[in-house]
Amino acid sequence: MGEFELITNYFSKAGSPRTDVHCGVGDDGAVLQVRDGYDLVVTTDTMVVGTHFFADVDPRALGHKLVAVNVSDLAAMGAEPSWLSLALTVPVIQPDWLSEFAAGLHETAEYFNCQLVGGDTTKGPLSLTMIAKGQVPRGKAIKRSGAKVGDYIYVTGTLGDAALGLRLVQGVQQVSKKHQAHILQRFHYPTARVALGQALRSVASSAMDISDGLAGDIYHILQRSAVGAYIDVQKLPLSQALKDSCDSAQAMQLALSGGEDYELLFTVPDSKRGALDVLLSPYGVPVTCIGRITGQTGKLELKAGEQVFSYQHKGFEHF
């Protein structure tokens, strides 16, 4: 099977067909119509075997995750996902594997109303790069740089579940039967907070998604906004599964430094907190206020209630 047949067989019809795709898979490039008055938002995420996933990962889950982590970046910018490109590098063509991977990718793309519009397939060590493209009303993208002193800090969902899921998959931690499905779901099938991200455009001063752990990722907002923050770790949203599976020290560690939750971290000015409450109601996504932005540029203070919370963050470092 050549590259061309591979593309045709597995990828030429992935996702939701969109009328704004004037030329999709199979030409030198995709031709896409960005809506008038909208900005284009582009994200890129690479997943390499051995670094980001195990060689024996369920390919369907991998297809899902690749789309979800990219779409999560779009959500963090307040953008509406529209189009996907895939750079797929595989050592050999395994039809069963590719078929399952494409199915996972297809389902998730369709769920988010995205169409796969192109990419490249090459031979080499297993590696997947996805490029997601979305649209946001002009000037309305939510950046990391907009947080102001006094803003309230929020996170969506619960933290630490994906890191616990990784430990479960690795066999280094036990999780009781009743929680296993939830924890594995959180690890293998992360949620991208797309609808909520778009709703936040009118209230959030900054936003990002949490991929490498809250305690490390928040520094991107602090640096780009030239502010500091304090977080009350007692307010961190933890799932019942996490609380039942870990002692409190480990729960804190997973919630603060565990990666791959893909929840949104965002800041809201005091004047918009009422609007936030109103707009949240239709989404059914728990949102928790965990702290505030301070004027101490680049400094993160962790507290447990009124006490200083001593903590050494060890985030994921590639190199």
Added chain:
Amino acid sequence: MGEFELITNYFSKAGSPRTDVHCGVGDDGAVLQVRDGYDLVVTTDTMVVGTHFFADVDPRALGHKLVAVNVSDLAAMGAEPSWLSLALTVPVIQPDWLSEFAAGLHETAEYFNCQLVGGDTTKGPLSLTMIAKGQVPRGKAIKRSGAKVGDYIYVTGTLGDAALGLRLVQGVQQVSKKHQAHILQRFHYPTARVALGQALRSVASSAMDISDGLAGDIYHILQRSAVGAYIDVQKLPLSQALKDSCDSAQAMQLALSGGEDYELLFTVPDSKRGALDVLLSPYGVPVTCIGRITGQTGKLELKAGEQVFSYQHKGFEHF
């Protein structure tokens, strides 16, 4: 050095700063303003060590080539290059290598007036994926699907030089001293026919770039346009360097099946041939008519003057 420092050190300022980049490297996504009345064109190309380049390749040339092959795809669509994203996977951080690679990328991006706006850096076997984004007046992208029976077939530049360059680098073929620099330049520093590609919007019925050899690549136009073609191999444009380095059979073989020339292959209706001649004059790029489109769907006839030219194409197959 972490991922964040790596990005900051080498890639945060690559290419020409553009006023349509509202958010570049360092956020969850790039925010880009597509011009009103224009379509977005997106291309993706991956280069993997051992498959697309040698481990000891000059990193500066590699940086150039990565940009050029992507921009060449934009050129083939008639698009104006605007923005680049880079997914960079490296096994270890080698500052000298990265610095040279970034310099090659930077120079070439700047030459084409593109800005690097984001991407991802990960650890793993050396692999580079670039995503180039360009703009084309709405509805004016040149696709592979527009060729019609009777259209004339053209190529830019000369064919086979890059394949000869590969053989020279591999040490399997000699090239006389006076031609070496030219041939190596053609292999390491391919040209993207960007200005010409944009000019072709008003005259070409279809276009693509030649990356895997004319005799294989042309089938993409034949299939998508549901047409056939004949090509007179005596008309194939060959450089003096190629003619001096190969016998005629090998010259034909390299010109027809050699990859990586990144010249444009395009078709023009009879009624537009005069317009083509007029618009070509400012570009200084040789353009050669090599055949015509026929009604025999999917069939390529090769002729040498009036004779049938018997030829077995062996293109590059990844798998």
